[in-house]
Amino acid sequence: MLTFGMGASLQALFARVGGGIFTKAADVGADLVGxxxxxxxxxxxxxxxxxxDNVGDNVGDVAGMGADLYESYYGSIxxxxxxxxxxxxxxxxxxxxxxxxxxxxxVAAIGTLLSIAGIFVVRARKGSSQKELMASLNRAVxxxxxxxxxxxxxxxxxxxxxNSTGGVGSPSSPVCSRVx
Numbered sequence: 001m002l003t004f005g006m007g008a009s010l011q012a013l014f015a016r017v018g019g020g021i022f023t024k025a026a027d028v029g030a031d032l033v034g035x036x037x038x039x040x041x042x043x044x045x046x047x048x049x050x051x052x053d054n055v056g057d058n059v060g061d062v063a064g065m066g067a068d069l070y071e072s073y074y075g076s077i078x079x080x081x082x083x084x085x086x087x088x089x090x091x092x093x094x095x096x097x098x099x100x101x102x103x104x105x106x107v108a109a110i111g112t113l114l115s116i117a118g119i120f121v122v123r124a125r126k127g128s129s130q131k132e133l134m135a136s137l138n139r140a141v142x143x144x145x146x147x148x149x150x151x152x153x154x155x156x157x158x159x160x161x162x163n164s165t166g167g168v169g170s171p172s173s174p175v176c177s178r179v180x
Contacts, residue, residue, distance in 0.1 A: 008074045015067035026056025073108070080104035099159045106159075110151045111144075118144030 030049035034040050040047050084100030091097075118140040124133055 005075060005078045008071050012067035012071035015070075016064045018063060023056040023060030026052040026054075029053075077104050077108050103156065103159055106155055107148075107152050110155065111148045114144045114147045114151065117147070 026049075030047065030053035033049040034044065034047035038047065043050055043053075081101045081104050084103060085097055088097040088100050121140040121143045122136050124136045128136075
């Protein structure tokens, strides 16, 4: 888990830096050619370097933001999995510890599938206003969110992780008495 987390961070770093290099090189090139040499504004259609500037910005944004999302997504999954392993370490129950490690990965997998399902809920007609478009996107987000809450509940019930009715998470359990 540690090496995968570090690998995700390293990959995100290189994608972010690489995207930034493309963006900066295109931006500086557009500025030099357009503003300094030709005396035309940076985003003027007569400046051919504007295309390179826009491509560089796109590469920087897509690579950089995508890398940040990738690192955050997998970082949060690995952090919760390691917390799950540590939470049940003192009990010595390997099966329970394994379930606590796998649970965040399964919730993330189900969340990804339900997010894809949410895409099909987005409906907008041609010429919709900004308000109508946002309402359609919000409907998809709410749909996916409600489904992931329901699916997570069923998933955790299927894994039979202890609950607050006398299980490991209750105040009278051995784990809580050691921690608190």
